Amino acid sequence: MHDISDSVVTTILFPSSATAVPGAWRRLKRNWSVRLGGGVLIFFALISLFAPWLGVVDPSWLDSGNINRVPGYSGSFALPSGENIARTFWMGTDGSGRDIYSRVLYGGRISLVLGISVAALSIVIGLTVGLAAGYVRWIDGIVMRVMDGLMAIPGILLALFLVALWRASLETVIAAITLTEIPRVARLVRSLVLSIREEPYVEAAISVGTSTSKLIWRHILPNAVAPLIVQATYVCAVAMIMESALSFLGVGLPLDRPTWGNIMAEGRASFNLFPHNVFIPGAFLALTVLSVNMLGDGLRDTLDPRFGRRGE
Numbered sequence: 001m002h003d004i005s006d007s008v009v010t011t012i013l014f015p016s017s018a019t020a021v022p023g024a025w026r027r028l029k030r031n032w033s034v035r036l037g038g039g040v041l042i043f044f045a046l047i048s049l050f051a052p053w054l055g056v057v058d059p060s061w062l063d064s065g066n067i068n069r070v071p072g073y074s075g076s077f078a079l080p081s082g083e084n085i086a087r088t089f090w091m092g093t094d095g096s097g098r099d100i101y102s103r104v105l106y107g108g109r110i111s112l113v114l115g116i117s118v119a120a121l122s123i124v125i126g127l128t129v130g131l132a133a134g135y136v137r138w139i140d141g142i143v144m145r146v147m148d149g150l151m152a153i154p155g156i157l158l159a160l161f162l163v164a165l166w167r168a169s170l171e172t173v174i175a176a177i178t179l180t181e182i183p184r185v186a187r188l189v190r191s192l193v194l195s196i197r198e199e200p201y202v203e204a205a206i207s208v209g210t211s212t213s214k215l216i217w218r219h220i221l222p223n224a225v226a227p228l229i230v231q232a233t234y235v236c237a238v239a240m241i242m243e244s245a246l247s248f249l250g251v252g253l254p255l256d257r258p259t260w261g262n263i264m265a266e267g268r269a270s271f272n273l274f275p276h277n278v279f280i281p282g283a284f285l286a287l288t289v290l291s292v293n294m295l296g297d298g299l300r301d302t303l304d305p306r307f308g309r310r311g312e
């Protein structure tokens with residue numbers, strides 16, 4: 001009986017839910033910010049994924065005969081096998097003779113994997129914490145004070161501290177950045193839960209005896225999905241920037257792992273003479289973060305009813 005009453009309540013008091021998804025999808029396809037940001041992001045993801053098949057060499061291989069070559073230089077490149085091949089260095093080489101084109105493409109893999117991983121973990125953990133704080137009133141004060149304490153510490157400083165405690169690795173950096181982003185997601189979810197709980201259709205569902213688990217899965221979570229998707233894009237962008245900052249400061253991933261932050265960190269010593277060592281990976285990082293932010297803006301405009309007509 002509860003199942004039938006619950007569905008009736010949802011249909012009567014929240015009738016737009018049946019047509020929200022098709023309408024949002026149509027607006028999504030027409031939104032130029034989603035198309036442009038998503039297209040650029042897919043392009044970078046594809047060239048990073050297919051880096052081994054795009055004519056690149058081992059990003060960690062050192063060729064002492066090609067140190068600090070300018071972008072577009074054509075010459076021979078010594079392979080690990082000892083064979084010399086003719087090659088055009090489209091993005092030049094760094095101070096150790098490594099091909100920046102190869103390092104940038106492989107570095108994109110790490111940045112994208114890290115950004116997506118941090119976004120996913122932050123959303124899952126923050127969602128759990130936020131639901132508990134927003135729905136179980138007696139633990140709200142305790143949980144939120146802990147979250148406030150974490151947010152009081154600048155994210156980069158907290159990440160620096162955590163990375164310094166553990167061995168530098170991709171997993172360590174992901175865990176450190178995730179911990180700095182969980183409080184923001186948790187506070188967002190908590191505010192959504194407190195707001196949704198006061199909606200008439202939720203009160204009506206409670207009045208007919210709907211269980212707590214059904215309230216969460218059928219009413220609270222579906223209405224929190226759109227804000228969380230938008231928040232995930234911003235967390236992804238922040239994570240990529242923070243990883244690059246940590247690597248640039250020398251406390252991120254080991255230098256033998258090609259990341260955009262590591263490439264810029266190694267290029268800063270010769271920046272005055274060979275600025276391409278910093279500008280090229282920096283441009284890739286900036287464009288990727290910009291595309292993620294554009295995607296997030298477009299999703300917000302599409303999924304948030306207050307911005308429903310923007311971007312069309």
